[in-house]
Amino acid sequence: MIRFLPFILVIFLVLGGLGYWRFFASKPSLPSPGSDYSTDQIQFPVTGADATLEEKVEILEEIAKKLVAQKATTTDLDSINTSIAELKTKVSALETASPTTTTTTSTQTSTSKSSVYIPLGSGGGPWGNQDWYSTPEYQIALDPANYPGYSGMVLEVTFRLAESAGTGSVRLYNTTDSSATSSQLDTTSSEFVLKNSASFKLPTGSKTYKLQIKSTDGKNLFIQSARIKVNF
Known part of the structure; x- marks a missing residue:
């Protein structure tokens, strides 16, 4: 029995080595570094x-x-x-996108008020006064409060001299305050010509106004028509 003991020991060693090798051979491999x-x-x-x-x-x-x-x-x-x-x-797309701004333009239609004409009279003459003369034929009472929002008034007169000599002049005169308005018109023509004065404004309150005329050489002056244009 003792003679067979070394053989039995060798067999156990071989079987143990095979078992040890099979165990580690079947062990799952670890992942590679690139996994x-x-x-x-x-x-x-x-x-x-x-x-x-x-x-x-x-x-x-x-x-x-x-x-x-x-x-x-x-x-x-x-x-x-x-x-x-x-x-x-x-977020980058939102930041780079240009914002769309909608501009709403509201168009307001302003209706300008039409001009108003105030007749002063028609016909008259001759007048040959070399100094300013107030004509009784052309007289009117005016109050600028009756024309709210007006921007100015213009004196329009169609008149002439009897002959082309000297200068004939016409203006609107405030007889209440004894002051002339900035409305003087001049002509040297012997034919009727419509003349328009510069724009002027009247003082507040109701005043009486007359046309004044004069002729530098005393030549006769005739008026065909006269009126005041009120602008807004």
């Missing part, structure tokens, strides 16, 4: 040859759980990074 898993983050415990099969199975299960957890974390980070990139793209 999605990092060997720096997962520590693989070193087991001895005398570890039981149950202990080795528990170790493998723990390693598998860590790998699954790491894979899930990596996937979540990839999803978050993708969402952030998309959000940055949208």
Whole structure:
């Protein structure tokens, strides 16, 4: 029996070596450095040859759980990074897009009031006065309050001299205040010509106004018509 003991020991050693080799040959290989898993983050415990099969199975299960957890974390980070990139793209598009400004132009139609004409009379003469003479034929009472918002008045007179000698003049005179308005008109023509004065304004209140005439050489002067134009 003792003679066979070395042979039996050799057989057990061979069988143990084969079992040890088969166990480590069937152990799952670790991920390569270029894969999605990092060997720096997962520590693989070193087991001895005398570890039981149950202990080795528990170790493998723990390693598998860590790998699954790491894979899930990596996937979540990839999803978050993708969402952030998309959000940055949208924000950049909004910043670079030029805003559209809609300008609404409201057109207001202003209705200008038509001019008003105040007749002073027609016909008259001849007058040959060399100084200003107030004609009783051309007289009117005016109050600018009756024309609210007016911008000015213009004296329009059609008149002539009997002959082309000297200068004939006409103006509107305020007999109430004894003052002349800035409305003097002059002519040297022997034919009727319509003359328009510069724009003027009347003092407040109701006043009496008359046409005054004069002729520098005493030549006769004739008036065909006269009126006041009120502009707004």
